[in-house]
Amino acid sequence: MPDGPFQVVNWSIEELVSLFAKFSGTTLQVEKDQIDYFDEYFEESCCLTIVVEHPYVDHDYLDDYAAYYAKCFHPYDRFCARLHFFTCTFTEDDFVSILRGVTTDSALSAAELNSSYLGFVVVKPLPGSFIGRTCLRTYPSENRRFYPTTRNYESHLFGISLSVEAVPFQEQDSTVAMCATSALWSALHGTGKLFQHSLLSPVEITKAATLNSDDPMRFLPNVGLTDEQIARAIRSVSLEPYFVAVHNSYVLRSTVYAYLKGHIPLLLDIDLVDVNATEERNATSGAIRAPASAVNDQGDGRFTISGNAMGSHEVAVVGYCLGGQPEPLQESGFLLTATRVDKLYAHDDQIGPYARMAVDSRGFLSTSWRGDTSMQQGTVWAIPGNLLVPLYNKIRIPFEKVHDAVLPLDSVLEELRSDGAIPLSERLEWDIFLIASNDLKDEILHAAEIKGKYKQSILSRPMPRFLWRALARCGTEKVVDLLFDATDIDKGRLFLFAIEYNTQLSAAMRELGADNEVRHELLGTTADVILQSFQ
């Protein structure tokens, strides 16, 4: 293979491993779980060609280099290589023809390259931990996979503009960044454009996290961060860290979904446990479950999982799969769309971008980690600990406040429906999530269900920048949209207004709100405020 500013090679995992080895300075055979991930990802994505760009200056690595590697005795390189992946086949001559401006009918065009672009991987010149900034196209949605935190990343390859919708990923270098730094780096890339804050390099994150910390451990080389330190790094970019413990699958799924759908990536700390037994599949639903032999029922609705503890890890949750059926909430049968989530997609720096984590209904997550002793994949489960949401300071009302406000209202409406008062064929399913007012208005503008003056009145209404939306559907049909002010104070009115799609449901809500006895029982609750808005 000739050395030069670029090379064009055919895709194969052997070729990729050889490029990783060449540019990272790794002389031995590269054995990493990320390699298995890339093999599967690029095969499924039908990758055919790789363009190698070398030397490449990577901003994040350069910061890490200046802060740490430049002062090592060993002369670490400051330049990286960048590998670009394409689903079309072309040769080095075809690529050269673009750079030389050849425009024959058969010549490869820059537009063709862009349409077949899968993204890029930066290879850092560090042995062992060389996977730098990686922006890869997500798996196809197929109407079940959702990655609301992606944004458009442009890369310029010798003047050719290429773009990919992605959330950046990189692995920890175990020196200036451990798993928590890498996960936070990915999450802050998601919030950076959304909330307009500066983007920190891995070493800047580690420094911000450990600034004024009373932790006696040394910061560089870094040995890991605590949730408190991660929170400090989040505050350094003027965001507010919001912690929620996620000790059951309902809380995990509902909280992750509510913020992710609002385009906010989340950080999740997990305890890894090797159960030394392979996962099980539910015979009817096909859902992946932790092996029964490893799960212990605590009797209070909580479960534990036993096996070899492998330590704590942090991932950035960037997507979800709505592949399941809604699971009714224990006491009331409340149906939440978020309970359809059967998998999370996380940037797990030890596995790869968009790594699949199946949600076990008892609160565990599957992983693609290998067991420390068994070295097998599929036997390591994650026990979720705390979920950390990096929030813009104006988003003050948490998801649970809105969830709990809708809960009693849904029960009343369900009683009316099941008694035949409201002609709805199915129980309402509630889709509760954060939304920016601009996104809501854009949806309303294009919504066929709302017309005329009603549409105009909603669109011209002043709204806060962030709202909580509780959209009720009967089957696939929208019946009512309840909108809450996410910027309000805890004891505030909270509810803003409703968008009515179903006249029967609205009529029933009007009657409920007009009755003094019902009102008396709901007085002081948000449910009462909602019903009064229908008067």
Place this chain on the structure above:
Amino acid sequence: MTAIAETEDTVQKTRAWIKSKGRSRVVCIRKTAKATEARLAKARLVDPKSLKKPISR
């Protein structure tokens, strides 16, 4: 049934429901909702000690 008649039917049936069992059912529903809120709040409660645990894999 026309849309207006259907709406009037819903109004009458809702009034009848309120009159027959509205108040008692709402009291019961609020009680259940409060129990659910408490259970979920417990599951969401962050243990301050867990924030100091090093995450290092």
